[in-house]
Amino acid sequence: MLVIFIVSFFAIPNTLSMRKIMAEYKKSGKCKKLIVMGCLSQRYKDEILKEIPEIDYLVGAGDFKGIAEIIESDNSPIPPLIKGGVLVREPVFDLTENIPRILTTPKYTAYVKIAEGCSNRCSFCIIPKIRGPFKSRNIDSIVREAEILADKGVKEINLISQDTTMFGADIGLRNGLSELLKRLVKINGIRWIRLLYCYPTFLNDVLINAIKDEEKVCKYIDLPLQHSNDEILKGMMRQEREAEIRALIEKIRKLIPDIAIRTSFIVGFPGETDSHFKHLLNFVKEMRFEHPGVFTYSQEEGTKAAEMPNQLPEDVKKIRRDAIMREQRKISLKNNKRFVGKTHDVLIEGASDDNGFLISGRMQTQAPEIDGVVYIEKSDVKAGDIVPVKITKAMEYDLIGTVKSK
Secondary structure, X not given: OEXXXXXXXXXXXXXXXXXXXXXXXXXXXXXXXXXXXXXXHHHOHHHHHHHOOOOOEEEOOOOOOHXXXXXXXXXXXXXXXXXXOEEOOXXXXXXXXXXXXOOOOOOOEEEEEOEEOOOOOOOOOOHHHHHXXXXXXXXXXXXXXXXXXXXXXXXXXXXXXXXXXXXXXXXXXXXXXXXXHHHHOOOOOOOXXXXXXXXXXXXXXXXXXXXXXXXXXXXXXXOOOEOOXXXXXXXXXXXXXXXXXXXXXXXXXXXXXXXXXXXXXXXXXXXXXXXXXXXXXXHHHXXXXXXXXXXXXXXXXXXXXXXXXXXXXXXXXXXXXXHHHHHHHHHHHHHHHOOOOXXXXXXXEEEOOOOOOEEEEEOOOOXXXXXXXXXXXXXXXXXXXXXXXXXXXXXXXXXXXXXXXX
């Protein structure tokens, strides 16, 4: 039996293309069950069922464990919980280490989700409505999952959630993420622990010092800021303002001079004037972030920002995005030049997709899939090795180096 899943966060108009591509397999292919699950079905249940009648089962964002029951019910009655082929409820988050997982990443690296949902109310974001309020996992459960991954050969874990630094706040832990890191660094086999999606509000001194002091914690933090201008930040319903953001970045860099800061910005938010944008552009030039991402504002149905006046045209948004990225290429090249002549540990990922004569890897300051890489002439190292590499050349986003002999 062939089962086809559609797991998506697409907007409803894109279901037309899904029907053409996926649903036709029920007629022309071997597909026996067509299952749609995730944020798409959570948000647009009735519309999806009407538009794609070929769907057999519709599963919400919090009920992924119901998939096993669905598949196993081939010729048996539909599980009682799934009425009429639909299992879409208020989001439930009960992820534990006992739920089997198949690594979709290379065997040496893994993502570990430490919480679900979000209790922030950013005006541009629909996630709290789809995934519910922030809910932390149990620390013991996370540690056990990391131990299982380590036993399978995972050396690098990347901690993720919608708001990683808030971990534990909802269950009475004052410094939950710091406490979690203290437990994770003790796991044999785990070499690198990276923090992604760290909302700045809960990034306090205790956590900063944990990043600084713990050798296994990567000197890297993903700190989505979204903008620098106070008027736009207020419109976005962000908690920080420019002065607080500057003070936080200054503190981080003072305590951890070799830190790499990833961040993200939104351009073209409703009401963003030329003056607001120039403020952001100058802020990016001044802060010289290692890994910024710039996104054009998307008018997300159901959010407060979508109803705001002074929505900007798409061409203006793209011009502003491109202007920041042009400046960032210069900044990134200059930042990368500081590595030349120095030796850093590199996690080997294997043959380069761009050049078969090179292998690629990443330093602690480079997260998987989203940041640059280190290109190395082929040697006897293999994927998953962490080896010292001397950096010999810097490019705008990537580096070139040679493995140092023992």
